[in-house]
Every structure is written in C-alpha cells, then in structure tokens.
Amino acid sequence: MSDYYLFHDSAKCIGCMSCEVHCKENKRLPPGPRLCRIETIGPKWVGNIPKVDFVFMPCYHCDRPWCVAACPTGAMQKRTGDGIVFVDHNLCVGCKACMRACPWGAPQWDPEKGKAVKCDYCLDRVDQGLEPACVAKCVTKCLHFGKPEEVVDARRMRHARAMAAMATEVTLRQPVNGPKAKPMKPKRKQAQDPVEGS
C-alpha cells in the first residue's frame, strides 16, 4: 500500500468518466490505455428498480505489488517514501509481464511508446502538492485523495471472498495485498469461503 488512499464514493458517482478523460489528458495517452476506469455494473433489477453501479478502478498501489515482482527490468518500482508504484519508462522494454501479473488489470499498454503505463497517482502532481488528475476534475466530487485512515485488512479480505464468490471458477488464495477501496453498498450477498466454493 502507499501512504495515500484514493477513495471513490460510488453512491455519488454518475458514471460521467471525467476521471478517465482527465487521467488520459494529463498523461497524454493515445487511444487504448485507460489508467483508471469506471466499470459499470448492471443494470440489474433489484425488486422492480433497475440499478446501475459504478466502480472506480485505479491501481491499488499494493503493499507487495505483483507487477513489481514480475517486472524483469526494474522499470516497475515502488517509491520508497510514499509507496507509490510507478513505471520508469527509461527502463521499461514492453514485455507486459506487469500487465499479466497484476490481479486487477491495472497496468495498461501504450501502443505508441510500446511500453507499460499505469496509474501512479499522478506522482508529479502529488509532489507539487496537487491531487491526482482524476480527483481534481471529478464532476460530482466523489473521488477523494489523501492519507488513509487505518488499513482495514478485513475489508480486503472481504473483497477477496466476494470476488471468489462472483466467479466460482476463480480461486483467490489469501489476497493479502488486495485493494483498499471500500465497497460502498453494504447489502452484499453472503460471501463463501473460496476454498469451499471451488
């Protein structure tokens, strides 16, 4: 995990994709890579009301990042000091190992540069005391960036179980480095133990 925490209040999110647009604009990315994403869930009938949910998916800047372990060139790094995970483009050779390794599909491919790109919380902006581009331009102000409150391991655990439950064929073994964003809607199905579920 990094020292920072990017929180998305999905209840307020209207799915306008401003965050994605500004992220790309700020990073001057060509068509293709999307460093943060609004995943649209639904519509799904809950009773007789159709519901749509928007989930904001950036990089989670894991404690022990898979991408960093996978990267053979040392391009993918975790910044000492604040723990932001970023790619050094001078070192990246475009082997895509990070993309394959990340359990959340966070690293993306820049077809123009032939290198991996990923959410680095806009570390250049952060260093200037600014918020990441996505947060700064969020229309409904549902994105928040800052130092985290206590790390809630249980929450990550919950996510993991839930995820395993969604796709029964997926076995998620102790995702100790899981994402930190909090599921906003508390009404969730009873999660099953991944081991039993498979």
Place this chain on the structure above:
Amino acid sequence: MSKPTCLVFQTYNRLAELIDSGVLTHPRVKRRAEDLLDLLKDVCTGSSGPNHLQAILKSVATILIEEPEAFSGEIKRIVGEPLESHQEVFVSHIETHNCPTGDCDFLTPAPCQMACPAGIDVASYVGLIGEGRYAEAVEIIRRDNPFPWVCGLVCTHPCEFVCVRGRIDSPIAIMNLKAFAAERAVSERTYKNPPKAEDLGFKVAVVGAGPAGLTAAYYLALKGYRVTVIEALAQAGGMMMVGIPRYRLPREVIDREVAFIEELGVTFRFNTRLGRDTTIDQLRSEGFQAFFLSLGAHAAMDLGIKGEKDFPQVIDAISFLRHVSKGERHIPGKTAAVIGGGNVAIDAARSLIRLGCEDVLLLYRRTRSEMPANEEEVKQAEEEGVRLSFLTIPVEVLGADGKVTGLRCLRARLAEPDEKGRRRPVPVEGSDYVIELDAVISAIGQRIDPEGLDSVTDLHWTKWGTLIADTITSATSAEDIFSGGDLVTGPATVVEAIGAGKRAVEGIDRYLRGLPQPKMPPVPSRRMRAALSEVPAQTKMALRRPEMPFLGPERRRITFQQVELGYDEATARQEAKRCLRCDICKRCGKCVKICREQMGIDALQFGHVDFGTPGLTDFRITAERCILCGACAANCPTRAMTLEDREGERVLSLCGTVLCREKLETCHRCGAVVGPARYLEYVKKRTSAVQEAFAGSLLCEKCIRQLTAQSKSGITIP
C-alpha cells in the same frame, strides 16, 4: 569519432521537442507546428510522396507569414533554416527513401544496395524472386540498371562481398538470381519497358554503344529525350559484345536487352566513328544539344619487350577477343602463351582453348594469391586445360622468318610488401629460360585511345589519359559534353559503366532544363518495401547457397556454348529465401540487447548484427528460450521484428523468419487471448514469492477487472 547526423531527422526531433516543451502556447500555432511535424515524419519514415517538399515549404511559409514572431522565429530557426541551406537532403529523402546516415530507421539501406555501383534495390528484388514475382523483380532492377540479364551473368557483384548473410555462411547469390529473374521474364514475355515520358523535343547524342552509353540512352529516352547513339562498330554492346567472350555472355542476351532500348525509339548510327566519320561540331549543327561520351578503353598496353612489334603472332588480348567475337575463328598458333593475371587474360586463354589451341600457357609475374582474376574462373580455366605459370617475367619474343618461335622469360621472387602491402616481383639473376611457342597474347591492361576525341577541344585529361568529368554530374569541361564509363574511370566494370550512364542522365537532364546541379553525390533509391516471405528458422539456417551448375569441361573445351547453366526455379526461390532482408532489419542490435541484458533471457543469437555480439547466428535457438513477451518487437525501430497472434498461436518473426511460435491460452470466462503457456509460467514464477493471485482458472485482464468491480459493487450479477 561521431558519425554524421541526418539533418532531416535532427529537424524532426527539434520540432518535436519544441512542441513538447509547450512553448507554442497559441493553439493555432501549435496545430500548424504539429501538421508540419507530421509532414517531416513522413519524410523520415519513407511515407513521403512527390508533393511533400512543396507541402513542407508551404507550411513553413504560412507560419512565418501569419504567426507572431515569437513563435515563427523558432520554427524558422529549427525548420526554415536547414530547409534553406540543405534542401537537397530533404529532397533526397523524399525521392530515394534512403537515409545514408542510418538515423532515419525506416530508411536505412541494405549494404548490398549501397555496394552496388548502379544502386540496385537488391533486397527488394530478391524478396520478389522468393515470392515467384519475376517480372516485378526485373522491373525493380531496371529502375537502376537496364541490363539485368547481362549483369546477372557477368557482373563483378561487389554486393555479394558485403552481403550480411556471408557472415553466417555464404553470401546470397545476388547475381545469379538476377540472371534467373531476367531469363524467366524474357522467356515468359513479361520483361517490359516502363512507360515513356512525353517527348521533350531535345536531341541528345550518345557516342559509344557500350553499357555506359546504352544506359544513358535508355534513361534519357524514358525521360522523353530524342536519343541517337553513334557507334564505331557494326553492333551495339561495346566491350560486352567484343570483349567478354560469348561462353560467359551469349550474344542473344545482349541483343535482347539492347532491343528493349531500341524499342524506346533510340536510333543507332553504326559504323560511324567519332573523329573520322563525324565530329561533335557536325553533330551540334545537326541540332544535338547535349553529348554523352562513352568511348570506353579499347587500346591495349604494350609489353615493352624486345620483339613485341616484330611478329604478327604477338597480339594484344583486346584485339584478339574482338576478332574472335566478330567471327574470326582461327588460332594464332598451336601453342600460345597469354601474359597477364587478370580477367582479360583468363578470357583470352579460355578462348584460345575453345578455338583449338593445343597448349595454352598463362604467364603471371606474381603468385596465384595475387592474381586479380576471379578465382572461380581461374579454376574453370584450369579444368579446361589452361596451364598456369607463376613468378614468370617475359623479357623477349623470339622468332625467325617473321614467325614467333619462343618467349624468353625470367624467374621471379616476391619482394617484401611495400607500404601499400603489394609485393613486387623481382627477377632472379641468370634464371633465363625459353618457352617454345607459336603465339603470344598480351593482356596486361587497357588504356584509353584518345584518337576520336582529338578534334574536341575544351576537354581535360588526367595524367593517366582518362577524361576528366565531374563525379556527381558527369559534366566535362565542355559545357554540353558529359562523359562516363571506362573513358573516365579507366578500364573498370560493366556495372560501374551502367552506374555512370545513369548518373549522367541526371546531369544532362538538369543541364538541358536549366536546373541547378546537385552538390551531393546521389544515393541509391529504395524502390519498395517488398513483402517478407515466411520461412521457419530451421529452414532459414539449413538452406545453403546452391552451386551453379556448369557445362562439363569436356564440352567447354570445344565450344563457345554458355558455361553457366543457370538455376532452376525451385533453387532460385529457395536461395532468395535465404536473404536476411537487410533493407528492413538495420542490424542495430536493440532486440538482442534487450532480450539479453534487460529481460535476462538471451533468446536471440544474432551474431550477424553489428553491435558487439560476436559469435554465431542461430535463429533456431530462439524457440528454445523465448517466452514470447514481445519486448524485442516492441523496441525494434524498423518493425523487422514482429509479434503476432494468429490462428490460435503467438508468432515471433524476424523479417519473415519464424523464430518462435506457441499455442495461445485463452480466458476461461470470455475466450479472449491471454498468452502462451510459457509466458504465463514466466510471470507466475516471478510473482510466486508475492502471493499467487489466481489459481485454477485462467482469466483475461478484462474479466479480472470486471469481476473485481462486481465484487466491489453492491449489486451482484450471478
């Protein structure tokens, strides 16, 4: 030592930096600068067309006129100034798609093309032959050389000396492939002239119908000039016709290719010698406005020994071969010696054998390893019965009653190498001996016979008796006279004469149109980016240069029948597929370096690329080690290395050579491609210390993301 930088590439980079720096704050200026950058990029990547220069000039002018000084000043400095001072470099990039500095990745020419004096786009035509497209191959060759068939049989093929495949095993049979394609195209009647430009009305006279003159006539005619060729002999071809013996170059081959030049409307005045039957002034009064002199080097050097001039059986090789080719088939004597160690000496000796000489002896002052003649031909001469005698210096021709009876010779030894590394033969005192023989053929060199040009004033000559002409424009000191070929270079080769003829056409064209002459020597044009033939790595390595089949020596001794029998189609196509396509892969070594040093995999063993990878090239090793990550392909500046997913496989190829192919695994949820097993295994291994993320099913990134999102959402979709 820094290598020269390409001005176009530098201009492109500087403009890109300017745009990136954000100095161009005005959106319209920025857009205009970006449009200009796009145009420059086209020039650097070979996608520029004939209108690009105009478009660039216009674009710069618009910015300079319409935009505020603060911005336009920078653009003027970065783009305007180099464009003004060195426009020819931009023009050359646009016209030739060739960047000799190698800075523009896509425009780096293959070494074979750079080595060819006519600048033929070898890699492209070899590629076309590999695909069975012979007529197109001939068409590509003829853009730079109107004699593909002739050159396919007698060219000295300097291209093959630099061929990169030679670093792996042996060079591509570039010359033989050319002959094959030309022969095929002629035989299938697909050998065609390109369309001719509109008549320009100017009359140009070419003097001398050798390869230089005929080439000039061909390209001049294509440009729309009215060309007349003045030739002293009764037929066209020059030394190709009256020097090179027909067992190496059948007359029909020359006739057929000359006929294509005639077909363009070029007229010939045979049996017309300049200086005797006509003069330049006379031709000027006939309305000829420019002249190309290509009289060749037809005079022989004298031996300078006693008795040389006293007997009719002492003949110089040039006259001897000319007589033979004109139909005089008498032996000068039963036993003959040829003096000299070059190709002409070998041609004379082999002709003597064919005419029926019983004993032919070749005398050379140095040893076999110093012989300038082509090794293969020396070998063939020996097979046919020519005896070689080295370290032999003739000193006197002996004879009686007006007939040669013998040759007095000295033995020699080689002195220590001089500063040029050449070892002079030194006669050994008192080693005199006499060889009994009936005829002596001297083949120790040719020189220019200035006779026909005596009447032309204003011409300047070198101290070696060659005519002085500009190396870029071919212009001589007389304004309307251009020259090239052996007359300017001294005795050289067919392909050099062809190159000279082609260059001169540019000079003549500009002179007649009143255009300024270029200041830089022309660079060869890359004619196309021919498709790459797919060849498995195994095959690419296993293929060997095919032996040229020859007529047996027993037949060669008695006829002038062509010695080389030529490749058959399957052989030619296979040989073409051995080519490494150095027009695409510029051998920068980035791929090798990345795979070895950054990825730590070392799956690419390309000893033939230039960057300090000594050792062998073996394309087969890749399949054993490669994980198909594609980092090499992602970093290849020329798209020579490609990673492709097709028909359920991931395939890594270098210029069509398939280095590695593996079945692709797919996402168990949506079926999207995830990657080959060995790649997944590689990533899994590296991350296993962290924590295995997913075991069991294989999911693609998209599904992973969606499932995560779903799990984070309040709504769940079963």
